[in-house]
Amino acid sequence: MSKLIAEFVGTLTLVLFGCGAAVLGGDNVGQLGISIAFGGAIVAMAYGIGSISGCHVNPAVSLAAFVAGRMTLKDMLVYWIAQFAGALAGAALLALIAGSTASLGQNGWGPGYLGEYSLQSALVFEIVMTAIFVVVILGSTSERAPAGFAGLAIGVTLAIIHIVGIQVTGVSVNPARSFGPAVLAGGQALSQLWLFFVAPAVGAVIGAAVYRFRLLS
Secondary structure, X not given: OHHHHHHHHHHHHHXXXXXXXXXXXXXXHHHHHHHHHHHHHXXXXXXXXXXXXXXXXXXXXXXXXXXXXXXXXHHHHHHHHHHHHHHHHHHHHHXXXXXXXXXXXXXXXXXXXXXXXXHHHHHHHHHHHHHHHHHHHXXXXXXXXXXXXXXXXXXHHHHHHHHHHHHHHOOOOOHHHHHHHHHXXXXXXXXXOOHHHHHHHHHHHHHHHHHHHHHOO
């Protein structure tokens, strides 16, 4: 139960800090500030709850851990429940603060969304960046990695991914992070939510396979 509470709180914090920076402070901090908020949230939670649950706060990361043999199927599924619930709670808190569900930092692509990138661009970006993110996570948390630096490496990587890709999809690489805002915002965000489930899942499997069968061979 403590692991599930940790994953709930961690995912809630990621959505509240990251999406909150975009919704409440985006005009002032810009793309770089939003990127730092997402990365900083991961760093904070990695050191805050990492010793309890591993600080996945991302269904794609839990899937990668399962594929890499670090997690059982049962544990992965219950982590997913806590992560999606936490993301929804984080989005609800943000909506309460913002006073509206119209703009909650939801992900997307196409005409009218940020850089108006195509579906193909969004799909490729989310798959590739999730795979890279997963390789960093699995590598930095391995027994051979320097102790104490995993949270920093993961947070910096997530921040850089956001710097590169906010204009493409708003950056998901995390189905739960996309789920919370999309469910409350509805409309286009909800209709496009499928990509932010499929692409991170594919990327997670690729990243875990690369790490497990190539980097460890």
